Amino acid sequence: MKKNWKTAVAGSLIVGLSLVAVGCGSSETTAPKDNAGGSTGTVKEYKVGTDATYAPFESKDGDTIKGFDIDVLNAIGAEVGAKFTYQHISWDGIFLSLNQGDVDLVASAVTITDERKKTFDFSDPYFDATQMIIFKKGADIKSLNDLKGKVVAVQSATTGEEVVSNLLGTDSKDIKRFEAMPLALLELKNGNAEAAVGDNGVVLEYVKNNGADGLETVVDTSFEKENYGFVVKKNNSEVQKLLNDGIKKIKENGKLDEINKKYGFKK
Numbered sequence: 008m009k010k011n012w013k014t015a016v017a018g019s020l021i022v023g024l025s026l027v028a029v030g031c032g033s034s035e036t037t038a039p040k041d042n043a044g045g046s047t048g049t050v051k052e053y054k055v056g057t058d059a060t061y062a063p064f065e066s067k068d069g070d071t072i073k074g075f076d077i078d079v080l081n082a083i084g085a086e087v088g089a090k091f092t093y094q095h096i097s098w099d100g101i102f103l104s105l106n107q108g109d110v111d112l113v114a115s116a117v118t119i120t121d122e123r124k125k126t127f128d129f130s131d132p133y134f135d136a137t138q139m140i141i142f143k144k145g146a147d148i149k150s151l152n153d154l155k156g157k158v159v160a161v162q163s164a165t166t167g168e169e170v171v172s173n174l175l176g177t178d179s180k181d182i183k184r185f186e187a188m189p190l191a192l193l194e195l196k197n198g199n200a201e202a203a204v205g206d207n208g209v210v211l212e213y214v215k216n217n218g219a220d221g222l223e224t225v226v227d228t229s230f231e232k233e234n235y236g237f238v239v240k241k242n243n244s245e246v247q248k249l250l251n252d253g254i255k256k257i258k259e260n261g262k263l264d265e266i267n268k269k270y271g272f273k274k
């Protein structure tokens with residue numbers, strides 16, 4: 008994953024730099040009264056990029072984008088007097104869009120990593136996650152090590168890809184990389200991969216909706232705790248601060264807990 012991630016970022020930087028700098032897109036609008044949160048009567052609008060193929064965090068419902076991340080941002084917006092508008096951008100182009108200024112932030116169940124911090128700034132964490140292995144009942148998989156010699160599907164340039172690449176080797180032909188997580192899970196369903204690895208919340212959502220397939224999951228003891236953060240362009244402290252102010256408020260006032268309960272992440 009390291010290689011892919013770096014390649015993707017290097018690519019975005021080159022393209023980003025070769026383009027004329029684009030303004031960051033936030034704009035003042037008159038606040039609808041129930042949305043303002045602040046006392047000024049105006050809210051700032053921010054464009055959010057999200058790979059809306061990642062239920063329950065972000066997915067499409069007709070033309071609207073919904074999910075945990077959207078609820079969290081909307082709750083933040085209500086606290087700090089900001090309005091967020093959402094657009095789907097596929098994962099492989101999402102950080103390029105951020106660098107180009109097409110969007111002001113990325114909200115896409117993004118794990119905060121040291122590697123990514125070299126290129127982007129993150130908000131404070133708003134969700135804890137970990138990797139999870141998913142396979143069909145009967146496959147003899149009890150730990151990460153059991154994936155050796157098996158074909159494993161992952162979403163490219165994710166932390167899931169990273170754990171599998173670290174185990175099997177980046178160049179292993181047993182790793183099948185997909186641009187979107189549902190494609191990796193489809194590969195498992197179709198029997199063209201023996202396992203898939205991805206974020207626990209997304210894997211469990213898939214099991215919930217496809218349980219009849221006879222699926223099983225396991226979290227390896229080596230899988231680290233991951234934190235999701237919202238991503239802003241390097242040094243965009245305005246948006247970073249706004250997000251952190253909001254995250255602090257919704258942690259304090261119980262809104263974040265409420266959203267976690269809505270999605271079954273907390274009781």
Ligand code: ARG
Pocket residue numbers: 057058059060061065098115116117118119162164165166167188206
């Ligand atoms: N949390 C993982 C990562 O940051 C996967 C995120 C993928 N998100 C998405 N919306 N496709 O690498």
